[in-house]
Every structure is written in C-alpha cells, then in structure tokens.
Amino acid sequence: MLKKLLIANRGEIAVRIIRTAKALGYRTVAVYSEADAHAMHTELADEAVCIGPAQVAASYLNAESILEAARKTGADCIHPGYGFLSENAGFSNACKDAGIVFVGPPANAIELMGSKRRSKIAMQEAGVPVVPGFEGDNASDDELIAAAADLGYPLMIKASAGGGGRGMRLVSDPSGLADNIKRARSESRQAFGDDELILEKAVIEPRHVEIQIFADQHGNAVYLGERDCSVQRRHQKVVEEAPSPFVTPDLRAAMGKAAVKAALACNYEGAGTVEFLVDKDRNFYFLEMNTRLQVEHPVTELVTGQDLVAWQLRVAEGLALPLAQEDIQLNGHAIEVRLYAEDPAHDFTPQTGPLHIFQPAEGEGLRFDTGVRSGDDVTPHYDPMLAKVIAWGNNRDEARRRLIRALEDTRVFGVTTNRYFLSRIIADNTFGAGQATTAFLQQAFSDDPSLQPARLNIRKLALAACVLAHGATGAQTWSNAPATTTPIKLSTGNETVDLLVQSQGDSLSCRFEDEVHELKEISIHHDVLCFTDNGVRQRCHYHRHGDSLYLQAFGESWSVTDLTHQPAASANGTGSGRIQASMDGAIIDVVAEPGQAVLQGETLIILEAMKMEHPVKADCDGVIHQILTNKGDQVKRNQLLVEITTGELSEQENKK
Structure with missing residues (x-):
C-alpha cells in the first residue's frame, strides 16, 4: 500500500493531483522553486521541499533534488504531472533504482513514444495507420x-x-x-x-482528435472516449472538448481500438493519450502518443464520471483497472479552454506582473483547475497559464453557454488575458456547428476585433470616469453628491484622452470630444459600480491599484491609467528606434549588426521566453546605431536591446 505521494510538478496540475491524493488518504509532498515559495501547490500539500532556484533546469528538471526531497520526506511514490520530467525515461529509471514508485508508464515505453521517429516506425509495425x-x-x-x-x-x-x-x-x-x-x-x-x-x-485542415487510454500491470487496456483538440494556435491547443462533434460511434470504436493496439504494442501501463489527425473523409493517422496525463484530461473526467488521477494511483499500486471497456459510458458534453496571461492584440505576447484580483466564476457544471490566487505574481519563469476553465452540459450547446458565461463572469485584474478572445471562439458560428479544423483560428480570427489593440468607446470611458470621479468627491451615490464638473485625463495604452465629467442629481454625463454618454442612479459599493444605462440597470466590477484602474462589464475587461494629477506624459518610445525587451527571457540569436539599414518590422533579435521564440523587430526605418545584448544573455522586461538612428536610411540606400 502506497502512503505518501510526492508531486514533481507545480501550478494547477500539482494542485489538482494533491486534491485527489488527499481524498484517497495519501499524505502529500510538494516540491517548489525559490520563485514558488508561496505558491498555492506549496501551501496545499502536507509537506513541501525547496529544490532550487527559479530556473527550471536547476529545480523542476533537477531529478536528483527531487529524489532527495522524496528520501527526506519518506515519500514512497512520485507523480510527475505533465511537462518537466513526466516523459523522462531517465527519471522513471532513477525512481525505480531509488525504490520509489513512479506513477506513470515504464521507462521503455516513455523512451519509445518520446521519439516521434521511433514511435512512428513502431506504429507502422503494429498496424496503426500513420502519416x-x-x-x-x-x-x-x-x-x-x-x-x-x-x-x-x-x-x-x-x-x-x-x-x-x-x-x-x-x-x-x-x-x-x-x-x-x-x-x-x-x-x-x-x-x-x-x-x-x-x-x-501535411494533412491540410485536419481534425486533431486524441484517445484517452489506460492500461494496468495485468494486461488490461481500455479507451475512455476521445477529445477534439482541433482549435489550435501555433500548433498549441486552445480549446478541447469531449466527445468530438465530428466523430461518429463507428469512428470512435475504430480509433479506440487502434489506440489500445498502440498501447499494447509498447507494453504500456497507466494513463496515456494517443493523438490522431483525421481528414475530411474521416480517415485517421497516428500522430504521437503522450505517455502522461494531458492538460485537457478534465473534459474526459466530466463526461465519463471518472477521476483519472485516482486511476493512475490505482495502477501504480498494482491493482487492476476499475472498469472494463463495456462499462465505460459517455454522458453529456464538456469543453475546456486555457486561460492565459497573454495579449491577443499584440501577437499573444505572454504577460508578467501582479495578479491583483483572480476570482473564478461559480455555477452549475463549471470547473476551474488553477494554481494561482489573488495577490500572486505571474513570473517569466514558467508557462503563463492561469487556469483551465471547463464547462459540462447535458449537450454541447448547454456546455457552450455555460463556458461563455464562466469566461464573462471570471474577474482577472492586473494582467492582460485571452479571456475575451476565448469567449468569442466558443460563441463563433463555425465552432458552434462543430466544423472547426486546425485551420479555424487562422481563417476565422485573423482580422477579429479581439486581436486588435482596443480603442475605448465613450461608454467604457464613461464607466472609468465615474469610478475616478467618485473617488474625487467621496460620494457613495451620485444622487447625494453636489453638482460638480470634473476634468479627467486617462491613458488607454494607445492614446491619451481628456474627459469632462458632470454630475447633477441622479445623473452623470461624460463628454469626450463631440460624444456625450449619460449614466443614471449610480452607486459604488465593494468595488462594484451599479448604474442605469439607457433604462437598463447594470453592474461594472472594478479594481484600483495606484494610478491603474481595471474594469469589467459587458463580458469584457479593460484598463486605464489616471493621468489627471500627473504632469504631461512623455512619449512611450513607439517608433523611436529604442527597441526594448517585451518580457524577461534569453537571447538565442542576434540577426542584425551595427551599421545595418533596417525597415520597420524587420527581425533584429530572437528572444526565448515562456517556452516560445519571440522575434524582436524594428519599430521604425533607420540604421542600427548599437546592439546592447549578445546571444546567450538573460535580459529583463523593458531592457534596452537595440538603438536605431532614424533619418539615415535614405543616405544608406543612396550609397547602395
């Protein structure tokens, strides 16, 4: 009988595993980096051990430090979660050599399926169709x-x-x-x-459909339905759902049998996911097998009623699978989206900084898997996912409605997120009809307003002005406030606007240039602004932090900076030729050199951050004056990387 589980991971997956383990009576051990000393998973576990500095290579990828933490705490089993060491055959063997149970498949299966080349050859030999x-x-x-x-x-x-x-x-x-x-x-x-x-x-515009499989140490293997992961950006999953709206019962059975065949071919044990591409004619091809629990496993749990982490621990103890294939039933529909700290309007750039408010929505059929809370920081060291938001319904439309509402009602103040972008995807007619392929986002959202820098309309400006003007007068309700006229200056990130706010009796009007918007019966209490707009009573949630004001209403979020009492703002450097790092990261390539003539939009440097490469581009035409970083350097957000001298390009061109 296993008694104490160490979770060799962090964030939402560590929190999720800890909760199931505790429910089953296990003692739990968290490991954490110095950057995660006060993280949710660190505080939720029964015990916690620091395994190194923030850099993953020195902490969450440091197998010896993790094994030492297990020895120190007496943990008899280790769950690797996903990512980090979860598909590392060497770590699996190291656990075995240390006499600690690795909650996952044997090392030979990890090694085989960890190579796309070798796994594809093995699948061909096993009779599984491949691309x-x-x-x-x-x-x-x-x-x-x-x-x-x-x-x-x-x-x-x-x-x-x-x-x-x-x-x-x-x-x-x-x-x-x-x-x-x-x-x-x-x-x-x-x-x-x-x-x-x-x-x-290349299979053009395919569906990305994966099969959840489980195998035990007694030769039993089953599949628990499929997940459709076709909605992707840069080949990374954005939306996952179960069951797939494209898969028929016959196709599900055929893919499920092929996935089980793949598992048996490598003597698999535990949870695994066999991923397939499915073309428009419903021909399917093996893509890869992930030898771990997947990010999107909650949708399978919601439609099968099974706890997959509990299954993993059961298999690790040497017990047989709890259900036979004929006993596994699918009920209803579940959809999951990944809520990220990223800016869709600026090429989905990862965002870092304080998370002032994080308050997930509540309601029937909703599930939030998260590892963050209000007051946490989003750091550049790890993936910027804040939460997995999952909705279950009796049918797909019910799940869609619940998920849209969950995204609209979740409050996130402090960092920019993809929340509004996600809600637009789920509400899209093509997605609603079940016709989204891997090309869907590129085809349907390349020109979508949610991907453009927002210019605040008079309605949103009026709500911001109301909160700020309330702070200036100290009134709890506008009907009790004396008649006032208050000038307010706001920065929206893209521009600076001057507003004039006038209050009289129970109404407040906001004037911006030639536009006027009037609100009535306004009250402010516990960070909620109540107002009547065109005869409809509504609410706006807000949060103030210094000069920054964050607001949420109408299913959208926006923020402004109060410049009313500040001196005139200086230029923000856009188009100035002073090229700064957009986030903390590592310089992995410098593709330009001093004296080189460049045009706006040309790539100068490649910055690696949050597991992705980000091109750093010229913001104007000119000649590179100096490059202030080198390949291999670690840089901080807003650090000056390149200086471009403007006005010299024509002279350089003439010399050519």
Whole structure:
C-alpha cells in the first residue's frame, strides 16, 4: 500500500493531483522553486521541499533534488504531472533504482513514444495507420532537404522529441525549407535538448482528435472516449472538448481500438493519450502518443464520471483497472479552454506582473483547475497559464453557454488575458456547428476585433470616469453628491484622452470630444459600480491599484491609467528606434549588426521566453546605431536591446 505521494510538478496540475491524493488518504509532498515559495501547490500539500532556484533546469528538471526531497520526506511514490520530467525515461529509471514508485508508464515505453521517429516506425509495425513521411535516424539538413523533394509539399517539419507545437514548422514550398529546418532545430534544442527532426506530409485542415487510454500491470487496456483538440494556435491547443462533434460511434470504436493496439504494442501501463489527425473523409493517422496525463484530461473526467488521477494511483499500486471497456459510458458534453496571461492584440505576447484580483466564476457544471490566487505574481519563469476553465452540459450547446458565461463572469485584474478572445471562439458560428479544423483560428480570427489593440468607446470611458470621479468627491451615490464638473485625463495604452465629467442629481454625463454618454442612479459599493444605462440597470466590477484602474462589464475587461494629477506624459518610445525587451527571457540569436539599414518590422533579435521564440523587430526605418545584448544573455522586461538612428536610411540606400 502506497502512503505518501510526492508531486514533481507545480501550478494547477500539482494542485489538482494533491486534491485527489488527499481524498484517497495519501499524505502529500510538494516540491517548489525559490520563485514558488508561496505558491498555492506549496501551501496545499502536507509537506513541501525547496529544490532550487527559479530556473527550471536547476529545480523542476533537477531529478536528483527531487529524489532527495522524496528520501527526506519518506515519500514512497512520485507523480510527475505533465511537462518537466513526466516523459523522462531517465527519471522513471532513477525512481525505480531509488525504490520509489513512479506513477506513470515504464521507462521503455516513455523512451519509445518520446521519439516521434521511433514511435512512428513502431506504429507502422503494429498496424496503426500513420502519416506518410521521412524518419531518418539523426538526418542532416541535406538529407532532410533531399527527402522533402521526394515527399512533396506542403509538409511538416517536426522535432522528434517534441511536443506543445515547439520545433514544428509548416512548409509550403522549397524556398522556405532550409531556414525552417534551422529554426525548428533551434527550438527543439532549446526546449528538449535534442535537435533531431522528421518530416511528414501535411494533412491540410485536419481534425486533431486524441484517445484517452489506460492500461494496468495485468494486461488490461481500455479507451475512455476521445477529445477534439482541433482549435489550435501555433500548433498549441486552445480549446478541447469531449466527445468530438465530428466523430461518429463507428469512428470512435475504430480509433479506440487502434489506440489500445498502440498501447499494447509498447507494453504500456497507466494513463496515456494517443493523438490522431483525421481528414475530411474521416480517415485517421497516428500522430504521437503522450505517455502522461494531458492538460485537457478534465473534459474526459466530466463526461465519463471518472477521476483519472485516482486511476493512475490505482495502477501504480498494482491493482487492476476499475472498469472494463463495456462499462465505460459517455454522458453529456464538456469543453475546456486555457486561460492565459497573454495579449491577443499584440501577437499573444505572454504577460508578467501582479495578479491583483483572480476570482473564478461559480455555477452549475463549471470547473476551474488553477494554481494561482489573488495577490500572486505571474513570473517569466514558467508557462503563463492561469487556469483551465471547463464547462459540462447535458449537450454541447448547454456546455457552450455555460463556458461563455464562466469566461464573462471570471474577474482577472492586473494582467492582460485571452479571456475575451476565448469567449468569442466558443460563441463563433463555425465552432458552434462543430466544423472547426486546425485551420479555424487562422481563417476565422485573423482580422477579429479581439486581436486588435482596443480603442475605448465613450461608454467604457464613461464607466472609468465615474469610478475616478467618485473617488474625487467621496460620494457613495451620485444622487447625494453636489453638482460638480470634473476634468479627467486617462491613458488607454494607445492614446491619451481628456474627459469632462458632470454630475447633477441622479445623473452623470461624460463628454469626450463631440460624444456625450449619460449614466443614471449610480452607486459604488465593494468595488462594484451599479448604474442605469439607457433604462437598463447594470453592474461594472472594478479594481484600483495606484494610478491603474481595471474594469469589467459587458463580458469584457479593460484598463486605464489616471493621468489627471500627473504632469504631461512623455512619449512611450513607439517608433523611436529604442527597441526594448517585451518580457524577461534569453537571447538565442542576434540577426542584425551595427551599421545595418533596417525597415520597420524587420527581425533584429530572437528572444526565448515562456517556452516560445519571440522575434524582436524594428519599430521604425533607420540604421542600427548599437546592439546592447549578445546571444546567450538573460535580459529583463523593458531592457534596452537595440538603438536605431532614424533619418539615415535614405543616405544608406543612396550609397547602395
């Protein structure tokens, strides 16, 4: 009987595992980096051990420190969660050598399925359909280029050790092949310490459908339905749902049997996910097998009524699976989205900073898996996901409505998020009809307003002005306040606006240029602004932090900075030629040099942060005066990286 579980992970997945383990009577041990000393998972566990500094290589990827924490606390089993060491065969073997049960598959299965090249060959031998491609052993760039000519275009470059969309490139013609091979190798080396690549024929606009499988130590294996993960951005999943609106009962059975065959072929144990691409004619092809619990496992739990972490612990103890295949039933529909601290209007740039308010919505059929709380900081050291928001309904439309409402009612103040973008996806007619493919976001949302920098309308400005003017008068209700006229200056991030707020009796009007908006019966209590707008009584949640004001109403969030009592703001540097780091990270390439003529939008530097490569681009035309960083440097947010001298480009061009 296993008694004490160490969770070798952090954030929402560690919190989720701890809760199931406690419910089953296990004692729990958290490990944490110095940056996570006050994190939710650290405080929720029965015991916690610091395993190193913030950098993942020195903490959450430090197998010896984790094993030492297990020895120190007497943990007899380790759950790796997902990411970090969850698919590391060496760590699985190290646990075994230390006499500690690894809650996951055996090392040989992890090693086999961790290589896209070797796993694809194994699946072909097992009779599982695969995408045509090239799987040469440690193929050179020249070998890949030659193979691409035989395979034909379009094709996919993939990191053999990859996952999460990193080291993956779609190439439509030979002209972009060599550069994309270079970038894919670089990403793969940075993310996985392995730059081996394979090629696959691109399946155009497929569905991405995965099968949840489980196997025990007694030769039993089952599948627990499928998840549709077709809604993706940069090959990373954005929305997941179960069951798939595209999969028929016959296709589900065929894919499920193929997934079980894949598991049995590698003597699998525990939880695993077999991922497939499904074309428009419902032909399916093996993509990869993830030898761990998936981020999106909650949708499977909600439609099957099973706790997959409990299943994992059961298998780790050597017990048989709790259900046979014929006993597994699907009930209703579940949809999950990943709420990130990122800015959709600026190419989904990850956001860091304080999380002043984080208050998940409440309601029937809702589930939030999160590892953050109000007052936490979003740091540059780890993935910026705040929560998984999941909604269950008796049918798909009910689940969609509940999820949209959950996103609209969740309050997040302090960092920019993709909350509004997610709600627009779920409300989209194409998604609603169950017709979203992997090309859906690019086709439907490339010009969507939620991806553009917001220009606040008079209605939103009026609400912000009301909160600020209330603070100036100290009135609890506007009907009790004396008649006043208050000038207010706000910065919206993109522009500065001057407002004139007039209150009289029970009404308050806000004037901006030639626009006037009037609100009535306003009261403010416990960070909620109540108002009547055009005869309709509504509420606006807000939070003030210094000169920053965060507001949420009408299903949207926005923020302003109060400049009313500040001196005139200086230029923000946009188009100035002073190129700054948008976030903390590492410089992995410098592609420009001093004296070089550049045009606005040209890439100067490649910054790696939060597991992704981010191009740092020129914000104006000019000539590079100096580059203030080098490849390999660690840089801080807003650190000056490049200076461009404007007005010299024409002279340089003339010399050419």
